[in-house]
Amino acid sequence: MPRPYCRGCRLPQNACLCAAVYCQPCPLPVVVLQHPSEATHAKSTVPLLQLGLSGLRIEVAETMAPPPGNWWLLYPGGNAVDLDDGGPGPDVPVEGLIVLDGTWRKSRRLLHLNPWLQHLPRLSFSRAPAGRYAIRKGPGGQSLSTLESLAHVLGRLSPGFDSAPLYRLLEARVAQFQLHRPCHGREEAG
Incomplete structure:
Protein backbone atom coordinates (compact mmCIF):
# COMPACT_ATOMS: atom_id res chain seq x y z
CA MET A 1 0.00 0.00 0.00
CA PRO A 2 1.44 3.42 -0.93
CA ARG A 3 2.33 5.82 1.85
CA PRO A 4 -0.27 8.55 2.38
CA TYR A 5 0.98 12.06 1.60
CA CYS A 6 -0.22 15.39 2.92
CA ARG A 7 -1.97 17.47 0.27
CA GLY A 8 -0.66 20.71 1.74
CA CYS A 9 3.10 20.16 2.09
CA ARG A 10 3.33 17.07 -0.17
CA LEU A 11 5.37 15.21 2.46
CA PRO A 12 4.43 11.83 3.95
CA GLN A 13 1.62 12.40 6.47
CA ASN A 14 3.82 11.29 9.35
CA CYS A 26 8.95 36.22 -2.72
CA PRO A 27 10.06 39.88 -2.70
CA LEU A 28 11.71 39.64 -6.14
CA PRO A 29 11.71 37.16 -9.01
CA VAL A 30 13.83 34.12 -8.14
CA VAL A 31 14.66 31.15 -10.34
CA VAL A 32 16.25 28.12 -8.71
CA LEU A 33 18.14 26.03 -11.24
CA GLN A 34 18.18 22.67 -9.49
CA HIS A 35 20.44 19.83 -10.55
CA PRO A 36 18.20 16.83 -11.38
CA SER A 37 19.87 14.57 -8.80
CA GLU A 38 19.13 17.13 -6.09
CA ALA A 39 15.42 17.18 -6.96
CA THR A 40 14.98 13.63 -5.68
CA HIS A 41 17.16 14.05 -2.59
CA ALA A 42 15.10 13.77 0.60
CA LYS A 43 17.26 16.39 2.31
CA SER A 44 16.85 19.07 -0.37
CA THR A 45 15.64 22.42 1.00
CA VAL A 46 14.03 23.57 -2.27
CA PRO A 47 10.67 21.92 -1.41
CA LEU A 48 10.72 23.95 1.82
CA LEU A 49 11.36 27.12 -0.18
CA GLN A 50 8.38 26.26 -2.37
CA LEU A 51 6.21 25.98 0.76
CA GLY A 52 7.46 29.25 2.24
CA LEU A 53 7.76 31.53 -0.81
CA SER A 54 5.02 32.04 -3.36
CA GLY A 55 6.16 32.99 -6.84
CA LEU A 56 9.42 31.05 -6.66
CA ARG A 57 10.28 29.38 -9.98
CA ILE A 58 12.07 26.02 -9.94
CA GLU A 59 13.81 24.62 -13.03
CA VAL A 60 14.95 21.02 -12.58
CA ALA A 61 17.52 20.58 -15.34
CA GLU A 62 21.19 20.78 -16.10
CA THR A 63 20.61 23.54 -18.64
CA MET A 64 18.07 26.27 -19.10
CA ALA A 65 17.59 29.19 -21.43
CA PRO A 66 18.38 32.62 -20.03
CA PRO A 67 15.25 34.34 -18.71
CA PRO A 68 14.52 37.77 -20.18
CA GLY A 69 15.50 40.78 -18.10
CA ASN A 70 18.32 41.83 -15.81
CA TRP A 71 19.22 38.92 -13.55
CA TRP A 72 21.91 38.40 -10.95
CA LEU A 73 23.49 35.09 -9.99
CA LEU A 74 23.86 34.13 -6.35
CA TYR A 75 27.29 32.53 -6.52
CA PRO A 76 30.68 33.38 -5.07
CA GLY A 77 33.45 34.64 -7.28
CA GLY A 78 36.09 37.33 -7.58
CA ASN A 79 33.69 39.81 -9.16
CA ALA A 80 30.73 39.10 -6.86
CA VAL A 81 29.18 41.92 -4.87
CA ASP A 82 29.45 40.94 -1.20
CA LEU A 83 26.18 41.85 0.50
CA ASP A 84 27.78 41.61 3.94
CA ASP A 85 30.89 43.77 3.52
CA GLY A 86 29.21 47.04 4.51
CA GLY A 87 29.72 48.49 1.04
CA PRO A 88 27.07 50.14 -1.09
CA GLY A 89 25.74 46.87 -2.48
CA PRO A 90 24.87 46.35 -6.13
CA ASP A 91 25.26 49.48 -8.26
CA VAL A 92 22.14 48.57 -10.25
CA PRO A 93 18.91 47.19 -8.80
CA VAL A 94 18.60 43.43 -8.53
CA GLU A 95 15.52 42.76 -10.64
CA GLY A 96 15.80 38.98 -10.46
CA LEU A 97 18.00 36.37 -8.86
CA ILE A 98 19.17 32.98 -10.12
CA VAL A 99 20.20 30.42 -7.50
CA LEU A 100 21.99 27.16 -8.29
CA ASP A 101 20.90 24.19 -6.19
CA GLY A 102 23.08 21.14 -5.80
CA THR A 103 26.32 20.10 -4.15
CA TRP A 104 29.24 22.44 -4.82
CA ARG A 105 30.46 20.02 -7.49
CA LYS A 106 27.06 19.93 -9.18
CA SER A 107 26.55 23.69 -8.94
CA ARG A 108 29.92 24.18 -10.70
CA ARG A 109 28.65 21.79 -13.37
CA LEU A 110 25.46 23.85 -13.78
CA LEU A 111 27.61 26.97 -14.13
CA HIS A 112 29.79 25.25 -16.75
CA LEU A 113 26.83 23.88 -18.76
CA ASN A 114 25.13 27.30 -18.83
CA PRO A 115 27.85 29.67 -20.08
CA TRP A 116 25.41 32.60 -20.09
CA LEU A 117 25.37 32.41 -16.26
CA GLN A 118 29.06 33.34 -16.23
CA HIS A 119 28.20 36.70 -17.79
CA LEU A 120 25.67 37.67 -15.13
CA PRO A 121 26.63 39.99 -12.30
CA ARG A 122 27.08 38.00 -9.09
CA LEU A 123 26.01 38.38 -5.51
CA SER A 124 27.64 36.67 -2.57
CA PHE A 125 27.87 37.05 1.18
CA SER A 126 30.63 36.69 3.71
CA ARG A 127 28.94 37.01 7.09
CA ALA A 128 25.77 34.96 6.95
CA PRO A 129 24.37 33.56 10.17
CA ALA A 130 25.61 30.17 11.31
CA GLY A 131 24.14 27.28 9.38
CA ARG A 132 21.16 25.56 10.97
CA TYR A 133 20.95 22.68 8.52
CA ALA A 134 22.53 20.08 10.77
CA ILE A 135 21.54 17.07 8.65
CA ARG A 136 23.72 17.87 5.66
CA LYS A 137 27.16 19.48 5.53
CA GLY A 138 29.21 20.99 2.75
CA PRO A 139 32.97 21.03 2.41
CA GLY A 140 34.55 21.98 5.73
CA GLY A 141 31.11 21.94 7.36
CA GLN A 142 30.66 25.67 6.71
CA SER A 143 28.26 25.70 3.76
CA LEU A 144 24.69 26.87 4.02
CA SER A 145 21.70 25.17 2.48
CA THR A 146 19.97 26.76 -0.50
CA LEU A 147 17.14 27.84 1.81
CA GLU A 148 19.53 29.52 4.27
CA SER A 149 21.48 31.24 1.50
CA LEU A 150 18.38 32.58 -0.20
CA ALA A 151 16.75 33.65 3.08
CA HIS A 152 19.90 35.61 4.00
CA VAL A 153 20.18 37.30 0.60
CA LEU A 154 16.48 38.18 0.38
CA GLY A 155 16.75 39.74 3.83
CA ARG A 156 19.67 41.88 2.63
CA LEU A 157 18.08 42.90 -0.67
CA SER A 158 14.56 43.52 0.66
CA PRO A 159 14.69 45.07 4.14
CA GLY A 160 10.98 44.41 4.76
CA ALA A 172 11.09 21.88 11.90
CA ARG A 173 12.40 19.72 9.04
CA VAL A 174 15.78 19.25 10.73
CA ALA A 175 14.01 18.20 13.94
CA GLN A 176 12.07 15.57 11.96
CA PHE A 177 15.23 14.12 10.45
CA GLN A 178 16.98 14.06 13.80
CA LEU A 179 14.02 12.32 15.41
CA HIS A 180 13.99 9.59 12.77
CA ARG A 181 17.72 9.09 12.17
CA PRO A 182 18.91 5.53 12.81
CA CYS A 183 21.29 6.41 15.64
CA HIS A 184 18.83 8.69 17.48
CA GLY A 185 19.52 8.59 21.17
CA ARG A 186 23.08 7.32 20.80
CA GLU A 187 26.23 9.36 20.59
CA GLU A 188 27.62 9.29 17.07
CA ALA A 189 31.20 8.22 16.54
CA GLY A 190 33.27 11.11 15.31
Missing part, protein backbone atom coordinates in the same frame (compact mmCIF):
# COMPACT_ATOMS: atom_id res chain seq x y z
CA ALA A 15 6.27 14.08 8.36
CA CYS A 16 3.69 16.80 7.63
CA LEU A 17 5.08 20.30 8.10
CA CYS A 18 1.88 22.27 7.48
CA ALA A 19 1.84 23.57 11.06
CA ALA A 20 5.26 25.16 10.49
CA VAL A 21 4.48 26.69 7.07
CA TYR A 22 4.00 30.43 6.72
CA CYS A 23 3.90 31.27 3.02
CA GLN A 24 4.84 34.78 1.98
CA PRO A 25 5.41 36.36 -1.42
CA PHE A 161 11.36 40.69 4.07
CA ASP A 162 11.03 38.46 7.14
CA SER A 163 13.29 35.41 6.79
CA ALA A 164 12.31 34.01 10.21
CA PRO A 165 9.42 31.86 8.85
CA LEU A 166 11.81 30.13 6.42
CA TYR A 167 14.29 29.41 9.21
CA ARG A 168 11.49 28.03 11.43
CA LEU A 169 10.36 25.74 8.62
CA LEU A 170 13.94 24.53 8.14
CA GLU A 171 14.33 23.91 11.87
Whole structure:
Protein backbone atom coordinates (compact mmCIF):
# COMPACT_ATOMS: atom_id res chain seq x y z
CA MET A 1 0.00 0.00 0.00
CA PRO A 2 1.44 3.42 -0.93
CA ARG A 3 2.33 5.82 1.85
CA PRO A 4 -0.27 8.55 2.38
CA TYR A 5 0.98 12.06 1.60
CA CYS A 6 -0.22 15.39 2.92
CA ARG A 7 -1.97 17.47 0.27
CA GLY A 8 -0.66 20.71 1.74
CA CYS A 9 3.10 20.16 2.09
CA ARG A 10 3.33 17.07 -0.17
CA LEU A 11 5.37 15.21 2.46
CA PRO A 12 4.43 11.83 3.95
CA GLN A 13 1.62 12.40 6.47
CA ASN A 14 3.82 11.29 9.35
CA ALA A 15 6.27 14.08 8.36
CA CYS A 16 3.69 16.80 7.63
CA LEU A 17 5.08 20.30 8.10
CA CYS A 18 1.88 22.27 7.48
CA ALA A 19 1.84 23.57 11.06
CA ALA A 20 5.26 25.16 10.49
CA VAL A 21 4.48 26.69 7.07
CA TYR A 22 4.00 30.43 6.72
CA CYS A 23 3.90 31.27 3.02
CA GLN A 24 4.84 34.78 1.98
CA PRO A 25 5.41 36.36 -1.42
CA CYS A 26 8.95 36.22 -2.72
CA PRO A 27 10.06 39.88 -2.70
CA LEU A 28 11.71 39.64 -6.14
CA PRO A 29 11.71 37.16 -9.01
CA VAL A 30 13.83 34.12 -8.14
CA VAL A 31 14.66 31.15 -10.34
CA VAL A 32 16.25 28.12 -8.71
CA LEU A 33 18.14 26.03 -11.24
CA GLN A 34 18.18 22.67 -9.49
CA HIS A 35 20.44 19.83 -10.55
CA PRO A 36 18.20 16.83 -11.38
CA SER A 37 19.87 14.57 -8.80
CA GLU A 38 19.13 17.13 -6.09
CA ALA A 39 15.42 17.18 -6.96
CA THR A 40 14.98 13.63 -5.68
CA HIS A 41 17.16 14.05 -2.59
CA ALA A 42 15.10 13.77 0.60
CA LYS A 43 17.26 16.39 2.31
CA SER A 44 16.85 19.07 -0.37
CA THR A 45 15.64 22.42 1.00
CA VAL A 46 14.03 23.57 -2.27
CA PRO A 47 10.67 21.92 -1.41
CA LEU A 48 10.72 23.95 1.82
CA LEU A 49 11.36 27.12 -0.18
CA GLN A 50 8.38 26.26 -2.37
CA LEU A 51 6.21 25.98 0.76
CA GLY A 52 7.46 29.25 2.24
CA LEU A 53 7.76 31.53 -0.81
CA SER A 54 5.02 32.04 -3.36
CA GLY A 55 6.16 32.99 -6.84
CA LEU A 56 9.42 31.05 -6.66
CA ARG A 57 10.28 29.38 -9.98
CA ILE A 58 12.07 26.02 -9.94
CA GLU A 59 13.81 24.62 -13.03
CA VAL A 60 14.95 21.02 -12.58
CA ALA A 61 17.52 20.58 -15.34
CA GLU A 62 21.19 20.78 -16.10
CA THR A 63 20.61 23.54 -18.64
CA MET A 64 18.07 26.27 -19.10
CA ALA A 65 17.59 29.19 -21.43
CA PRO A 66 18.38 32.62 -20.03
CA PRO A 67 15.25 34.34 -18.71
CA PRO A 68 14.52 37.77 -20.18
CA GLY A 69 15.50 40.78 -18.10
CA ASN A 70 18.32 41.83 -15.81
CA TRP A 71 19.22 38.92 -13.55
CA TRP A 72 21.91 38.40 -10.95
CA LEU A 73 23.49 35.09 -9.99
CA LEU A 74 23.86 34.13 -6.35
CA TYR A 75 27.29 32.53 -6.52
CA PRO A 76 30.68 33.38 -5.07
CA GLY A 77 33.45 34.64 -7.28
CA GLY A 78 36.09 37.33 -7.58
CA ASN A 79 33.69 39.81 -9.16
CA ALA A 80 30.73 39.10 -6.86
CA VAL A 81 29.18 41.92 -4.87
CA ASP A 82 29.45 40.94 -1.20
CA LEU A 83 26.18 41.85 0.50
CA ASP A 84 27.78 41.61 3.94
CA ASP A 85 30.89 43.77 3.52
CA GLY A 86 29.21 47.04 4.51
CA GLY A 87 29.72 48.49 1.04
CA PRO A 88 27.07 50.14 -1.09
CA GLY A 89 25.74 46.87 -2.48
CA PRO A 90 24.87 46.35 -6.13
CA ASP A 91 25.26 49.48 -8.26
CA VAL A 92 22.14 48.57 -10.25
CA PRO A 93 18.91 47.19 -8.80
CA VAL A 94 18.60 43.43 -8.53
CA GLU A 95 15.52 42.76 -10.64
CA GLY A 96 15.80 38.98 -10.46
CA LEU A 97 18.00 36.37 -8.86
CA ILE A 98 19.17 32.98 -10.12
CA VAL A 99 20.20 30.42 -7.50
CA LEU A 100 21.99 27.16 -8.29
CA ASP A 101 20.90 24.19 -6.19
CA GLY A 102 23.08 21.14 -5.80
CA THR A 103 26.32 20.10 -4.15
CA TRP A 104 29.24 22.44 -4.82
CA ARG A 105 30.46 20.02 -7.49
CA LYS A 106 27.06 19.93 -9.18
CA SER A 107 26.55 23.69 -8.94
CA ARG A 108 29.92 24.18 -10.70
CA ARG A 109 28.65 21.79 -13.37
CA LEU A 110 25.46 23.85 -13.78
CA LEU A 111 27.61 26.97 -14.13
CA HIS A 112 29.79 25.25 -16.75
CA LEU A 113 26.83 23.88 -18.76
CA ASN A 114 25.13 27.30 -18.83
CA PRO A 115 27.85 29.67 -20.08
CA TRP A 116 25.41 32.60 -20.09
CA LEU A 117 25.37 32.41 -16.26
CA GLN A 118 29.06 33.34 -16.23
CA HIS A 119 28.20 36.70 -17.79
CA LEU A 120 25.67 37.67 -15.13
CA PRO A 121 26.63 39.99 -12.30
CA ARG A 122 27.08 38.00 -9.09
CA LEU A 123 26.01 38.38 -5.51
CA SER A 124 27.64 36.67 -2.57
CA PHE A 125 27.87 37.05 1.18
CA SER A 126 30.63 36.69 3.71
CA ARG A 127 28.94 37.01 7.09
CA ALA A 128 25.77 34.96 6.95
CA PRO A 129 24.37 33.56 10.17
CA ALA A 130 25.61 30.17 11.31
CA GLY A 131 24.14 27.28 9.38
CA ARG A 132 21.16 25.56 10.97
CA TYR A 133 20.95 22.68 8.52
CA ALA A 134 22.53 20.08 10.77
CA ILE A 135 21.54 17.07 8.65
CA ARG A 136 23.72 17.87 5.66
CA LYS A 137 27.16 19.48 5.53
CA GLY A 138 29.21 20.99 2.75
CA PRO A 139 32.97 21.03 2.41
CA GLY A 140 34.55 21.98 5.73
CA GLY A 141 31.11 21.94 7.36
CA GLN A 142 30.66 25.67 6.71
CA SER A 143 28.26 25.70 3.76
CA LEU A 144 24.69 26.87 4.02
CA SER A 145 21.70 25.17 2.48
CA THR A 146 19.97 26.76 -0.50
CA LEU A 147 17.14 27.84 1.81
CA GLU A 148 19.53 29.52 4.27
CA SER A 149 21.48 31.24 1.50
CA LEU A 150 18.38 32.58 -0.20
CA ALA A 151 16.75 33.65 3.08
CA HIS A 152 19.90 35.61 4.00
CA VAL A 153 20.18 37.30 0.60
CA LEU A 154 16.48 38.18 0.38
CA GLY A 155 16.75 39.74 3.83
CA ARG A 156 19.67 41.88 2.63
CA LEU A 157 18.08 42.90 -0.67
CA SER A 158 14.56 43.52 0.66
CA PRO A 159 14.69 45.07 4.14
CA GLY A 160 10.98 44.41 4.76
CA PHE A 161 11.36 40.69 4.07
CA ASP A 162 11.03 38.46 7.14
CA SER A 163 13.29 35.41 6.79
CA ALA A 164 12.31 34.01 10.21
CA PRO A 165 9.42 31.86 8.85
CA LEU A 166 11.81 30.13 6.42
CA TYR A 167 14.29 29.41 9.21
CA ARG A 168 11.49 28.03 11.43
CA LEU A 169 10.36 25.74 8.62
CA LEU A 170 13.94 24.53 8.14
CA GLU A 171 14.33 23.91 11.87
CA ALA A 172 11.09 21.88 11.90
CA ARG A 173 12.40 19.72 9.04
CA VAL A 174 15.78 19.25 10.73
CA ALA A 175 14.01 18.20 13.94
CA GLN A 176 12.07 15.57 11.96
CA PHE A 177 15.23 14.12 10.45
CA GLN A 178 16.98 14.06 13.80
CA LEU A 179 14.02 12.32 15.41
CA HIS A 180 13.99 9.59 12.77
CA ARG A 181 17.72 9.09 12.17
CA PRO A 182 18.91 5.53 12.81
CA CYS A 183 21.29 6.41 15.64
CA HIS A 184 18.83 8.69 17.48
CA GLY A 185 19.52 8.59 21.17
CA ARG A 186 23.08 7.32 20.80
CA GLU A 187 26.23 9.36 20.59
CA GLU A 188 27.62 9.29 17.07
CA ALA A 189 31.20 8.22 16.54
CA GLY A 190 33.27 11.11 15.31
